[in-house]
Amino acid sequence: MYIKRLNRDFVLLDSSLIAHKGIYGHYKRNNKEVIQNSFESCKIAIDNNIPFECDIRNTKDDIPVLAHDNTILLDSGKKIKVNKYRYIELKEMLKNKCPSKLEDILRYNNGKVGVVVDAKEAHIFYSKYRENLSRVLNEYALKGEIMLQSFNPFFMLSLKKHIQNVVTGQLICRGKTILDSFRAPKTIAYIYERIISLICFIARTDVINMENHSDIVWQKRTRLFISKYTNKKIVGKAERLLRKIDTTLYKGMKKINKFADKMQLKLVKIAKELTQKPVLAFTIENEKDFNKMENLFIVNYIVDFSKYGVEEYIKRIKK
Numbered sequence: 001m002y003i004k005r006l007n008r009d010f011v012l013l014d015s016s017l018i019a020h021k022g023i024y025g026h027y028k029r030n031n032k033e034v035i036q037n038s039f040e041s042c043k044i045a046i047d048n049n050i051p052f053e054c055d056i057r058n059t060k061d062d063i064p065v066l067a068h069d070n071t072i073l074l075d076s077g078k079k080i081k082v083n084k085y086r087y088i089e090l091k092e093m094l095k096n097k098c099p100s101k102l103e104d105i106l107r108y109n110n111g112k113v114g115v116v117v118d119a120k121e122a123h124i125f126y127s128k129y130r131e132n133l134s135r136v137l138n139e140y141a142l143k144g145e146i147m148l149q150s151f152n153p154f155f156m157l158s159l160k161k162h163i164q165n166v167v168t169g170q171l172i173c174r175g176k177t178i179l180d181s182f183r184a185p186k187t188i189a190y191i192y193e194r195i196i197s198l199i200c201f202i203a204r205t206d207v208i209n210m211e212n213h214s215d216i217v218w219q220k221r222t223r224l225f226i227s228k229y230t231n232k233k234i235v236g237k238a239e240r241l242l243r244k245i246d247t248t249l250y251k252g253m254k255k256i257n258k259f260a261d262k263m264q265l266k267l268v269k270i271a272k273e274l275t276q277k278p279v280l281a282f283t284i285e286n287e288k289d290f291n292k293m294e295n296l297f298i299v300n301y302i303v304d305f306s307k308y309g310v311e312e313y314i315k316r317i318k319k
Contacts, residue, residue, distance in 0.1 A: 012114035012145050013299045017317045019045045019052040020283050020304035027310040037066050039100035051114035053302050056102050058121040061086040062129040065099040103136045111144025119150040134162035141165040149209050169207040208279045210268050
Protein backbone atom coordinates (compact mmCIF):
# COMPACT_ATOMS: atom_id res chain seq x y z
CA MET A 1 0.00 0.00 0.00
CA TYR A 2 2.83 2.40 0.83
CA ILE A 3 5.02 1.41 -2.13
CA LYS A 4 4.86 3.54 -5.27
CA ARG A 5 6.43 1.74 -8.21
CA LEU A 6 8.07 3.58 -11.08
CA ASN A 7 5.43 3.70 -13.82
CA ARG A 8 7.96 3.91 -16.68
CA ASP A 9 11.66 3.49 -17.40
CA PHE A 10 13.84 6.49 -16.53
CA VAL A 11 17.14 6.89 -18.36
CA LEU A 12 18.52 8.74 -15.31
CA LEU A 13 18.56 5.42 -13.49
CA ASP A 14 20.30 3.53 -16.25
CA SER A 15 22.54 5.84 -18.26
CA SER A 16 25.87 7.64 -18.20
CA LEU A 17 27.14 8.78 -14.79
CA ILE A 18 25.52 11.85 -13.28
CA ALA A 19 27.69 14.95 -12.67
CA HIS A 20 27.59 16.22 -9.09
CA LYS A 21 26.80 19.98 -9.00
CA GLY A 22 27.40 20.12 -12.74
CA ILE A 23 30.88 20.02 -14.31
CA TYR A 24 33.14 22.41 -12.40
CA GLY A 25 36.78 23.03 -11.54
CA HIS A 26 39.57 24.56 -13.63
CA TYR A 27 38.61 25.06 -17.28
CA LYS A 28 41.61 25.21 -19.63
CA ARG A 29 39.57 26.65 -22.48
CA ASN A 30 39.15 30.04 -20.77
CA ASN A 31 41.76 29.53 -18.02
CA LYS A 32 39.37 30.09 -15.13
CA GLU A 33 37.61 28.25 -12.34
CA VAL A 34 34.05 27.16 -12.98
CA ILE A 35 32.04 27.47 -9.77
CA GLN A 36 30.14 24.38 -8.61
CA ASN A 37 26.36 24.42 -8.68
CA SER A 38 26.30 27.44 -11.00
CA PHE A 39 24.57 28.12 -14.30
CA GLU A 40 27.92 27.63 -16.08
CA SER A 41 28.73 24.28 -14.39
CA CYS A 42 25.27 22.96 -15.34
CA LYS A 43 25.57 24.42 -18.87
CA ILE A 44 28.88 22.57 -19.45
CA ALA A 45 27.18 19.30 -18.46
CA ILE A 46 24.23 20.00 -20.79
CA ASP A 47 26.48 21.01 -23.70
CA ASN A 48 28.40 17.73 -23.29
CA ASN A 49 25.19 15.68 -23.04
CA ILE A 50 25.86 14.63 -19.43
CA PRO A 51 23.06 14.30 -16.80
CA PHE A 52 23.75 16.47 -13.73
CA GLU A 53 22.71 17.09 -10.13
CA CYS A 54 22.16 20.56 -8.66
CA ASP A 55 21.24 21.88 -5.19
CA ILE A 56 18.52 24.45 -4.63
CA ARG A 57 17.45 26.80 -1.88
CA ASN A 58 14.59 29.20 -1.32
CA THR A 59 14.71 33.03 -1.54
CA LYS A 60 12.51 35.27 0.59
CA ASP A 61 10.06 35.56 -2.33
CA ASP A 62 10.00 31.74 -2.68
CA ILE A 63 12.09 31.39 -5.85
CA PRO A 64 14.14 28.16 -6.10
CA VAL A 65 17.78 29.11 -6.83
CA LEU A 66 20.98 27.09 -7.37
CA ALA A 67 22.66 27.20 -3.96
CA HIS A 68 24.14 24.46 -1.76
CA ASP A 69 24.65 26.57 1.38
CA ASN A 70 22.18 29.02 2.84
CA THR A 71 24.88 31.69 3.24
CA ILE A 72 26.81 33.56 0.53
CA LEU A 73 29.98 35.55 1.19
CA LEU A 74 30.02 39.17 -0.02
CA ASP A 75 33.24 40.84 -1.25
CA SER A 76 33.13 42.88 1.97
CA GLY A 77 33.47 39.66 4.01
CA LYS A 78 29.88 39.80 5.26
CA LYS A 79 27.76 36.65 4.99
CA ILE A 80 24.15 36.92 3.85
CA LYS A 81 21.41 34.30 4.03
CA VAL A 82 19.72 33.38 0.77
CA ASN A 83 16.28 32.97 2.35
CA LYS A 84 16.36 36.41 4.00
CA TYR A 85 16.32 38.38 0.72
CA ARG A 86 14.14 38.60 -2.37
CA TYR A 87 15.78 37.50 -5.60
CA ILE A 88 16.00 41.05 -6.96
CA GLU A 89 17.80 42.11 -3.75
CA LEU A 90 20.28 39.23 -4.10
CA LYS A 91 21.01 40.35 -7.67
CA GLU A 92 21.67 43.91 -6.52
CA MET A 93 23.99 42.82 -3.69
CA LEU A 94 25.80 39.91 -5.34
CA LYS A 95 25.94 41.05 -9.00
CA ASN A 96 27.60 38.23 -10.98
CA LYS A 97 27.83 36.07 -7.81
CA CYS A 98 24.04 35.87 -7.55
CA PRO A 99 22.78 32.26 -7.70
CA SER A 100 20.87 31.38 -10.88
CA LYS A 101 17.20 30.47 -10.84
CA LEU A 102 16.45 26.76 -11.19
CA GLU A 103 13.94 27.69 -13.89
CA ASP A 104 16.66 29.37 -16.01
CA ILE A 105 18.89 26.28 -16.16
CA LEU A 106 15.90 23.98 -16.82
CA ARG A 107 14.82 26.30 -19.64
CA TYR A 108 18.31 26.16 -21.15
CA ASN A 109 18.36 22.37 -20.79
CA ASN A 110 14.89 22.05 -22.32
CA GLY A 111 14.83 18.29 -21.68
CA LYS A 112 18.18 17.56 -23.35
CA VAL A 113 19.69 15.70 -20.34
CA GLY A 114 18.35 14.26 -17.10
CA VAL A 115 18.47 16.56 -14.06
CA VAL A 116 18.58 15.62 -10.35
CA VAL A 117 17.33 18.47 -8.13
CA ASP A 118 18.38 18.32 -4.47
CA ALA A 119 16.06 20.45 -2.33
CA LYS A 120 18.21 21.68 0.57
CA GLU A 121 15.49 24.04 1.78
CA ALA A 122 12.95 21.36 2.61
CA HIS A 123 10.67 22.66 5.32
CA ILE A 124 7.12 21.41 5.16
CA PHE A 125 5.88 24.88 6.15
CA TYR A 126 7.08 26.59 2.95
CA SER A 127 3.81 26.22 1.05
CA LYS A 128 4.45 29.04 -1.48
CA TYR A 129 7.95 27.69 -2.19
CA ARG A 130 6.49 24.22 -2.65
CA GLU A 131 3.97 25.60 -5.16
CA ASN A 132 6.65 27.46 -7.15
CA LEU A 133 9.00 24.47 -7.14
CA SER A 134 6.21 22.13 -8.25
CA ARG A 135 5.19 24.47 -11.07
CA VAL A 136 8.75 24.66 -12.44
CA LEU A 137 9.35 20.92 -12.14
CA ASN A 138 6.01 19.99 -13.72
CA GLU A 139 6.59 22.29 -16.69
CA TYR A 140 10.02 20.90 -17.56
CA ALA A 141 9.27 17.28 -16.64
CA LEU A 142 7.09 17.24 -19.75
CA LYS A 143 10.19 18.00 -21.84
CA GLY A 144 12.72 15.70 -20.16
CA GLU A 145 13.63 13.67 -17.10
CA ILE A 146 13.76 15.34 -13.68
CA MET A 147 14.34 13.80 -10.28
CA LEU A 148 13.60 15.67 -7.04
CA GLN A 149 15.31 14.48 -3.85
CA SER A 150 15.50 15.66 -0.25
CA PHE A 151 16.68 14.57 3.21
CA ASN A 152 13.25 15.29 4.64
CA PRO A 153 10.70 12.50 3.95
CA PHE A 154 7.85 14.71 5.20
CA PHE A 155 8.73 17.42 2.66
CA MET A 156 8.75 14.76 -0.07
CA LEU A 157 5.41 13.44 1.17
CA SER A 158 3.92 16.97 1.13
CA LEU A 159 4.96 17.33 -2.54
CA LYS A 160 3.36 14.12 -3.82
CA LYS A 161 0.05 15.71 -4.75
CA HIS A 162 1.75 18.70 -6.41
CA ILE A 163 4.18 17.06 -8.86
CA GLN A 164 3.59 14.85 -11.90
CA ASN A 165 6.04 12.92 -14.10
CA VAL A 166 8.88 13.77 -11.68
CA VAL A 167 11.00 10.96 -10.23
CA THR A 168 11.32 11.36 -6.44
CA GLY A 169 14.18 10.25 -4.20
CA GLN A 170 14.75 9.97 -0.45
CA LEU A 171 18.29 10.85 0.62
CA ILE A 172 19.93 8.54 3.15
CA CYS A 173 23.25 9.58 4.73
CA ARG A 174 24.89 11.39 7.61
CA GLY A 175 24.02 15.05 7.55
CA LYS A 176 21.44 17.65 8.45
CA THR A 177 17.95 16.38 8.81
CA ILE A 178 14.44 17.07 10.06
CA LEU A 179 15.67 17.64 13.61
CA ASP A 180 17.98 20.37 12.34
CA SER A 181 14.87 22.48 11.77
CA PHE A 182 14.25 22.32 15.51
CA ARG A 183 17.92 23.07 16.36
CA ALA A 184 18.52 19.64 17.88
CA PRO A 185 22.13 18.76 18.80
CA LYS A 186 23.88 17.49 15.68
CA THR A 187 24.87 14.14 17.18
CA ILE A 188 21.23 13.36 17.93
CA ALA A 189 20.18 14.65 14.51
CA TYR A 190 22.70 12.43 12.70
CA ILE A 191 21.55 9.27 14.50
CA TYR A 192 17.87 10.11 14.10
CA GLU A 193 18.32 10.95 10.41
CA ARG A 194 19.84 7.55 9.72
CA ILE A 195 16.74 5.91 11.12
CA ILE A 196 13.98 8.16 9.77
CA SER A 197 15.33 8.53 6.24
CA LEU A 198 15.50 4.76 5.90
CA ILE A 199 11.76 4.65 6.31
CA CYS A 200 11.68 6.15 2.84
CA PHE A 201 8.53 4.29 1.79
CA ILE A 202 6.57 6.59 4.15
CA ALA A 203 7.38 9.41 1.76
CA ARG A 204 6.47 7.06 -1.10
CA THR A 205 9.48 8.11 -3.16
CA ASP A 206 10.51 6.26 -6.30
CA VAL A 207 14.22 5.96 -5.53
CA ILE A 208 16.49 5.47 -2.49
CA ASN A 209 19.47 7.86 -2.63
CA MET A 210 22.51 6.71 -0.64
CA GLU A 211 25.45 9.04 -0.08
CA ASN A 212 28.96 7.62 0.08
CA HIS A 213 30.88 9.61 2.70
CA SER A 214 34.62 9.59 3.28
CA ASP A 215 35.87 9.50 6.88
CA ILE A 216 34.88 12.52 8.91
CA VAL A 217 37.57 14.85 10.22
CA TRP A 218 37.43 15.47 13.94
CA GLN A 219 37.49 19.23 14.51
CA LYS A 220 38.81 20.59 17.78
CA ARG A 221 36.28 22.90 19.41
CA THR A 222 38.35 23.99 22.42
CA ARG A 223 40.44 27.11 21.85
CA LEU A 224 43.25 28.59 23.93
CA PHE A 225 43.35 32.35 24.22
CA ILE A 226 47.03 33.22 24.53
CA SER A 227 48.24 36.62 25.65
CA LYS A 228 51.66 37.95 26.71
CA TYR A 229 50.67 37.41 30.35
CA THR A 230 49.94 33.70 29.92
CA ASN A 231 52.39 31.17 31.33
CA LYS A 232 53.86 29.48 28.22
CA LYS A 233 54.61 26.21 30.05
CA ILE A 234 51.00 25.86 31.13
CA VAL A 235 49.79 26.70 27.63
CA GLY A 236 52.22 24.19 26.09
CA LYS A 237 51.04 21.40 28.41
CA ALA A 238 47.40 22.27 27.71
CA GLU A 239 47.96 22.20 23.95
CA ARG A 240 49.70 18.82 24.10
CA LEU A 241 46.86 17.44 26.23
CA LEU A 242 44.26 18.75 23.77
CA ARG A 243 46.15 17.23 20.83
CA LYS A 244 46.19 13.89 22.63
CA ILE A 245 42.47 14.11 23.33
CA ASP A 246 41.78 15.07 19.69
CA THR A 247 43.83 12.12 18.39
CA THR A 248 42.03 9.69 20.70
CA LEU A 249 38.62 11.07 19.78
CA TYR A 250 39.46 11.04 16.07
CA LYS A 251 40.48 7.37 16.21
CA GLY A 252 37.32 6.53 18.12
CA MET A 253 35.11 8.49 15.71
CA LYS A 254 36.84 6.87 12.75
CA LYS A 255 35.92 3.40 14.05
CA ILE A 256 32.36 4.49 14.78
CA ASN A 257 32.16 6.04 11.32
CA LYS A 258 33.30 2.83 9.59
CA PHE A 259 30.80 0.81 11.60
CA ALA A 260 28.05 3.31 10.71
CA ASP A 261 28.93 3.05 7.01
CA LYS A 262 28.64 -0.76 7.14
CA MET A 263 25.33 -0.46 8.94
CA GLN A 264 24.12 2.06 6.39
CA LEU A 265 24.80 -0.36 3.52
CA LYS A 266 22.94 -3.12 5.35
CA LEU A 267 20.01 -0.85 6.15
CA VAL A 268 19.80 0.40 2.57
CA LYS A 269 19.74 -3.22 1.40
CA ILE A 270 16.87 -3.89 3.80
CA ALA A 271 15.04 -0.77 2.57
CA LYS A 272 15.54 -1.91 -1.03
CA GLU A 273 14.21 -5.40 -0.27
CA LEU A 274 11.19 -3.98 1.55
CA THR A 275 10.32 -1.41 -1.10
CA GLN A 276 11.78 -2.93 -4.29
CA LYS A 277 13.05 0.54 -5.22
CA PRO A 278 16.19 1.33 -7.21
CA VAL A 279 19.17 2.82 -5.36
CA LEU A 280 21.19 5.80 -6.57
CA ALA A 281 24.63 6.32 -4.96
CA PHE A 282 26.61 9.57 -4.63
CA THR A 283 29.17 11.16 -4.31
CA ILE A 284 31.70 8.83 -5.98
CA GLU A 285 35.14 10.39 -6.49
CA ASN A 286 37.64 7.62 -7.31
CA GLU A 287 38.21 3.96 -8.13
CA LYS A 288 38.17 3.04 -4.44
CA ASP A 289 34.64 4.42 -4.11
CA PHE A 290 33.48 2.53 -7.20
CA ASN A 291 35.01 -0.71 -5.88
CA LYS A 292 33.26 -0.18 -2.55
CA MET A 293 29.92 0.21 -4.32
CA GLU A 294 30.44 -2.62 -6.84
CA ASN A 295 27.68 -5.24 -6.85
CA LEU A 296 25.71 -3.33 -4.23
CA PHE A 297 22.40 -3.26 -6.10
CA ILE A 298 23.04 0.34 -7.25
CA VAL A 299 21.51 1.43 -10.57
CA ASN A 300 23.53 4.60 -11.14
CA TYR A 301 26.12 6.91 -9.58
CA ILE A 302 26.44 10.64 -9.02
CA VAL A 303 30.15 11.37 -9.40
CA ASP A 304 32.49 14.26 -8.60
CA PHE A 305 35.84 14.54 -10.40
CA SER A 306 36.15 18.32 -9.96
CA LYS A 307 39.71 18.19 -8.59
CA TYR A 308 40.92 16.92 -11.97
CA GLY A 309 39.59 19.96 -13.86
CA VAL A 310 36.70 20.36 -16.29
CA GLU A 311 38.26 18.57 -19.28
CA GLU A 312 39.37 15.56 -17.21
CA TYR A 313 36.00 15.51 -15.41
CA ILE A 314 34.21 15.20 -18.76
CA LYS A 315 36.64 12.52 -19.97
CA ARG A 316 36.23 10.39 -16.83
CA ILE A 317 32.45 10.68 -16.69
CA LYS A 318 32.15 9.66 -20.36
CA LYS A 319 34.28 6.49 -20.00
